[in-house]
Amino acid sequence: MLLLLPPTFPIPMQEKAVHPGEAALGLRRCGRATAMAASRWAKQGRRVLLAGPAFASAPRRHYKKKWAATTPRISSIRLALQIFDMNYGAQFGSLWPSIRISLLSEQKYGALVNNFSDVLQITQQLEDLNATDFIWESKTVVQEPDSIAQLGASELSSASETQTELSLQQEQPVPSLSPNIKCYTFPKGDISIFHPAKPDVIGILGYYLLDAASILPVLALNIQPDDLVLDLCAAPGGKTLALLQTGCCRGLAANDLSTSRTRRLNDILHRYLPQELQKVVRVTSWDGRKWGELETSTFDRVLVDVPCTNDRHSLREEDNNIFMRMRKGERQNLPRLQLELLVAGILAAKPGGEVVYSTCSLSQLQNEYVIERAVELMAIQYQIEVQVEDLSYFRKLFQSTFSFYPDCRLGELILPHLTANFGPMYFCKLRRMS
Numbered sequence: 001m002l003l004l005l006p007p008t009f010p011i012p013m014q015e016k017a018v019h020p021g022e023a024a025l026g027l028r029r030c031g032r033a034t035a036m037a038a039s040r041w042a043k044q045g046r047r048v049l050l051a052g053p054a055f056a057s058a059p060r061r062h063y064k065k066k067w068a069a070t071t072p073r074i075s076s077i078r079l080a081l082q083i084f085d086m087n088y089g090a091q092f093g094s095l096w097p098s099i100r101i102s103l104l105s106e107q108k109y110g111a112l113v114n115n116f117s118d119v120l121q122i123t124q125q126l127e128d129l130n131a132t133d134f135i136w137e138s139k140t141v142v143q144e145p146d147s148i149a150q151l152g153a154s155e156l157s158s159a160s161e162t163q164t165e166l167s168l169q170q171e172q173p174v175p176s177l178s179p180n181i182k183c184y185t186f187p188k189g190d191i192s193i194f195h196p197a198k199p200d201v202i203g204i205l206g207y208y209l210l211d212a213a214s215i216l217p218v219l220a221l222n223i224q225p226d227d228l229v230l231d232l233c234a235a236p237g238g239k240t241l242a243l244l245q246t247g248c249c250r251g252l253a254a255n256d257l258s259t260s261r262t263r264r265l266n267d268i269l270h271r272y273l274p275q276e277l278q279k280v281v282r283v284t285s286w287d288g289r290k291w292g293e294l295e296t297s298t299f300d301r302v303l304v305d306v307p308c309t310n311d312r313h314s315l316r317e318e319d320n321n322i323f324m325r326m327r328k329g330e331r332q333n334l335p336r337l338q339l340e341l342l343v344a345g346i347l348a349a350k351p352g353g354e355v356v357y358s359t360c361s362l363s364q365l366q367n368e369y370v371i372e373r374a375v376e377l378m379a380i381q382y383q384i385e386v387q388v389e390d391l392s393y394f395r396k397l398f399q400s401t402f403s404f405y406p407d408c409r410l411g412e413l414i415l416p417h418l419t420a421n422f423g424p425m426y427f428c429k430l431r432r433m434s
């Protein structure tokens with residue numbers, strides 16, 4: 001039995017106020033939570049009355065000050081922050097304090113327009129809020145004429161007006177981006193928020209709120225008309241939805257190991273897509289690591305958006321946090337799982353096919369290291385050559401919306417910044433050569 005007493009309460013014989021270590025030890029048999037509570041209260045100088053058989057035989061004195069059970073447990077969020085301070089402090093140097101405070105501040109969202117709803121009404125509604133389509137805006141920076149040919153019909157007229165101006169500004173040809181995707185954001189420094197979308201007359205939602213940086217891996221995938229696409233870790237489905245907005249997928253396999261998350265994915269597809277388009281998507285719940293054996297050399301494009309430390313989430317939510325003690329093994333195993341998923345994704349791509357790997361972590365071990373190991377492994381184990389494609393033009397195209405880390409060697413990394421609090425988002429593009 002455990003009682004919390006006021007400081008002046010008289011304590012009867014055989015029942016006593018205890019040292020924190022004693023409280024924890026005596027009460028361990030009563031259950032861990034009770035022992036922890038007793039220990040915590042005793043440490044705070046509150047008096048704890050312990051009674052009953054569980055405490056009867058507890059030793060009374062001479063405890064080591066640092067008894068393992070009495071070491072204060074730190075929350076998963078705090079542990080995550082400690083680990084980030086140690087690792088990212090070394091990795092990013094003087095940039096870390098700014099990234100840190102941004103990660104701890106309110107995240108910014110983007111509104112991915114649902115092309116299967118009333119687009120004109122939705123875009124007008126978003127523009128009335130003073131939000132702009134950052135993808136459309138990038139086309140006024142530098143654009144290859146070819147990619148203008150891929151725009152949706154509604155955009156063609158305005159695109160041709162700007163084409164002359166664009167060719168004048170053009171310095172180097174810029175590879176094309178996945179077409180037709182529209183994502184609205186508020187300008188840098190504007191911290192307004194979007195309200196959740198409401199269903200239109202036929203019950204379809206007009207936009208999907210997500211971290212706007214997560215559109216970049218989809219743009220990098222550069223979906224072309226009639227492509228067969230695999231989204232290996234798809235749930236809850238923000239990127240799947242973006243892939244479908246291109247209107248180019250001949251078929252889309254959307255997979256996620258977690259059945260509960262796959263249900264969320266199905267729910268999103270129902271809320272955003274007309275029925276006939278839902279048939280284009282094949283939803284499965286398989287272990288993505290096996291995909292290379294299941295459907296090898298099949299897809300034109302593969303998105304491998306792997307599970308990761310999800311840095312922003314890990315500093316916000318205790319619930320299901322990857323830094324929970326009981327998930328330590330899982331956390332340490334992440335780079336291996338990520339590597340296996342990426343290798344499976346490359347094997348599932350056709351020779352000549354393109355694969356984009358992405359995480360929402362700043363960790364080098366989960367980002368560039370995984371890419372390096374995958375390229376090596378593909379060569380040694382499968383005699384398949386894989387080339388890393390240059391995505392540095394993304395910095396130029398999207399510099400007015402996102403803050404890019406300038407020192408990535410293989411992919412691109414979006415850094416959270418107080419004026420543009422998106423990301424983190426790492427993405428790297430690979431081409432299977434043989």
Ligand SMILES: C[S@@+](CC[C@H](N)C(=O)[O-])C[C@H]1O[C@@H](n2cnc3c(N)ncnc32)[C@H](O)[C@@H]1O
Pocket residue numbers: 214232233234235236237238239240255256257258261286287288289305306307308
């Ligand atoms: C970063 S999330 C994907 C987010 C999703 N692409 C989106 O944009 O909404 C990573 C996902 O990988 C899934 N996952 C974990 N291990 C997997 C595996 N072995 N095979 C397939 N999916 C896996 C998780 O359930 C999780 O939903």
